[in-house]
Amino acid sequence: MDERDYSAERIERLLDPQSIAIAGASADENKRGYIATKRLVESEYDGEVYPVNPSYEGEILGTEVHPSVSSIPDRVDLVYVVTPAGAVPTVLEDAGEADVAGAVIFSAGFSEVGNEETEEELIRIANEHDIRFLGPNVMGMVNVPSDICLGIDASYGEGGLSVISQSGNLGMNLGVATNKAHSTGLSHFVSIGNEADLKFHELLPYFAADDSTEALVLYVEGMSEGRAFLEEARRFTQEKPLILLKGGRTGAGKSSAESHTASLAGDADVVADVYSQAGVVTVDSFDDVVPVYQALTDAPTLSGRNIAIMTEAGGVATITADSLVEHGMNVPELTEETQEKLAELFPYSPNLENPIDTMVTGDTASLHGEAAEILLSDPNIDGLMICGGYGGYGVGGTGIELPMDDASAQAQIESARRITELPSEYDKPVVIKSTFTPEESEALAICRDGNVPVYDSFRDASLAFQSLAEYSEAVESADERSDFNAGSGADGLETLEEAADGTVLAEHEAKGVLEEYDIPVAPYELVSSAEEAVEAANRFDEELAMKIVSPQIQHKTEAGGVALGVSGESDVRDTYEELVANAEAYDSEATIDGVLISPMLEEGVEVIIGAIQDEEVGPVVMFGVGGIFVEVLEDVTFGGVPLTEHDARRMIEGIDGKEILEGARDNPEIDEDALVDLLVDVSELVAENPRISELDLNPVFCYEDSLSVIDASITL
Structure with a gap:
């Protein structure tokens, strides 16, 4: 990375400019330069707007046109460039002479069409004049609190969601999705494109300090400096949630490789685990972004994964329990004291074990609040899901016959007011899954306004708890996780540095390398x-x-x-x-x-440990169960180097076959501490020897009090 001014002050002037020059401003109403000028001049933007066009004299929309950025007498924070590609270097050079802090380069025609030379010229000019820029070929930038909208043909409701996206159109769609969601709005949208200059990680400190940003969402297809991003994301996620949607997840990243590890390491599999290691919450679908955002910003943290379910129907209770367990939650037993209190409240309930079936009807709708408090006070419970018909009284046009009298609706409203008070009182989240969200009742509106997330699908409500659990655990254990500083490799083995590229070490050579790091081999x-x-x-x-x-x-x-x-x-x-x-x-x-x-050694529980150099996030270690069947089972987890003991235990806990390590099917319970030590030692080996492109220890026999590497392969 070059030695440039990466100060927060310059990036802040770019993302929240007090003055904007529009290079390529036009009086032609059909051109981008006119549309951008019109949008800023007629908006509530408080800063100064300076149209720039060397071929035009006079005014555009009553605003004086300047022949160049450097001719503007006042300080300019940002230049928005909408000129043809060939003119962009001249504009950027001129802006540099005027000490402009940043640029948003809407113009296309650079590396995306094979014109790398001109793009490299932009980077050279930016380096020389310390200009930071987004683009080229980006959709633009939006700062809703400051009424700045550059290059985006949409208007957004103001809220706490900020977006950085490699796809301008998809980022715009995320903004539109916030408009459609209840109690959600946009703070910033930044189109980052191909990261020619500004990288994802360089923007994180701004959003960490930005009061209007409650959570940050990223759409990523591939980062150019993923390792730097991990280091910055680890710091960011200790302050605010960071949600990542990864593009190109299917059928990508599988390579023809020397090792099992590399053949198993699809890009999406690796980055999801490693970003999660940094505290990032990854989502699988565009449709998951807003529901997850609402949970992470509205609800309190989740201290555990034990969830109580309250509904008024047995079938709903069963479906909800299934969905929660599928999302990594537990549905534990309630204490006897809790069940006794519930029995007094609901004497005719068919089931007061978790999940509870209250059989609440219109005349008892107010009891939801009291029941919710009883459940949240249970020491076995970390959170509560209310699901089914809650919120249905007082709603018309649903096609479902419910009592619509004022008393039932009012009782429900009373319960809603109490429910919104409970999360802060008990520091436990409440999530509502309601059949009646399309026709919102006053009770549901009270819950939403009171920061109780409300969803219309079992999946979204369960995903809310899963995301809360993952983020809460990441924040709680932040100091125990990797700092992602893999080091320089200065302490590595000289013999590995001297070997030729592409060398595959013979098994005895690979085992010799392992022994140098005190790794037990057969x-x-x-x-x-x-x-x-x-x-x-x-x-x-x-x-x-x-x-x-x-x-x-x-x-x-x-x-x-x-x-x-x-x-x-x-x-x-x-x-x-x-x-x-x-x-x-x-x-x-x-x-x-x-x-x-x-x-011949006594057969133990077989596991595989490997390592690869991932193009996006750098060196990673893999762990899995399966031996010769590992590529069939694909039950593996990944962790970014260097691993801490906490990271290693988290990888072990993350596999589906964890029960095999705990003595299932008459197998002995393995020595997990020895396995943790092995993962950390392999991480150290890879960190200190960056020329290792692939490493495969398969199988490793694990016993009750030891382990042994049976076969090993290392590729340089």
Whole structure:
């Protein structure tokens, strides 16, 4: 990265300018330069607007036109550039001479069409004059509190959601989505395009300090400096929620690779885990953004994942419980004291265990508030979901016959007022899933206005709790997580630095590297003849595993290059010759370095540990269960280097097959502390040796009191 002025002051002048020059301003009503000028002049923007066009004299919309930015007598914070691509370098040079802080370059015709040279010229000029710019070829920028709308043909309601997007159109759609949502509005929208100059991470400090931003949403297809983003995101998420929607999630990122790890590492899989490690809440769908935003900004944090369910129908209770569990929540038992209190309140309820069926009707609608308080006071409960027909009294036109009398509606309103007070009193979130959100009642409006999220789908309500849990856990454990500073590699192994690019270390070489980092590997000897094999077998005096060693043969089993349970001198000799013959038949051009001999170890629980260099987020470690079936199960998690102990435990907890490690199906419960140490040691190895492009430890046998790496592969 170049040595430039990255101060918050310059970026603040760009994103919240007190004066704006429009380079390419026009009197032609059909041109962007006219539309931008008109929008600013006729808006409530308090700053100064300066149309700029060297070919035009006079005024546009009553505002004096200047021949250049440098001819403007006052300070200019931002220049909005809508000229043809060929004129943009001249405009930027002129702006630099005027000490303009930043530019939004709407103009297209640069690297996106193969014109890298002109784009590089823009970067050179910006470096020279310390101008920060968005673009080129961006949709524009919106600052709703300051009434600034550049390049976006839409108007937004004001709220706390800020957006940075690589897709201008998709970012605009997010703004429109906030207009349609209850109690949500936009604060800022920034189109960042291809990050030619300003990068995602450089904008985060501004939004962290911006009082109008409650949460920040990013639409990302691929970051140019993902590692720097992780470091900044870790700081940001300790102050405010950061929500990320990743584009290109399907069918992308799978590579033809030397290792299981690389073949499993789709871009979306890796970045979702690593961004989550930094406290970022990732969402799978555009439609998830606003519901998640509402939960993270309206509700209090979630201290655990135990949720109470309150409804008036058994079927709804069942569906809700299923949905919550599918989103990583628990539906625990209530205390006896809680159930006794509920029994007094609802003597005719068919079920007062969690989830509870209140059978509330119109004349008892006010009891929702009291029941909600009883549930939130239960020490087993961290949050409450109210679901079903709540909010339906006093709503017409739904096609559902409910009592519409004033008493029922008023009772419901009373309960709503009480429900909005409870989250702050108990510091526990309440989420409502109501059938009647399309025709909103006064009770639901009170809940929304009182910062109780209200949804019309089971999925969104459950996702709200999942997002709250993930973000709350990230904030709580922020000091225990990685700082993502992988170091310089200065402490690495000299032998790895000297090897050629593309080198695949033989298994014994890879195990030697592991031993340098005190990683436990199965005993081994490399032999180059049948006689040497017999001598090694006599030293081990156990049943043996014998494996071919060839840099061209990574998947030895497929090549017939593995033999297990070998014993006796004759068997050892014959096996040696057979393995070599199989390897030569599999690949006649392969270099055969010999055969690796190891004593057979008692089979433990098989796991895989790997590492790759991801294009977006840099070095990452992978963990999974499965052994030879790992690519079928795809039950893996990823963590950014360097891993802390907390990161390693989180990766282990994150796999679906965690029960296998805890003694399921008569397996022994493994030594999790040893597994954590192994993940951290592998992370250190990768951090100190950045030339490692792929690493594969598969399988690793885990036991009750130890573990051992059985096979290893390292690619440089």
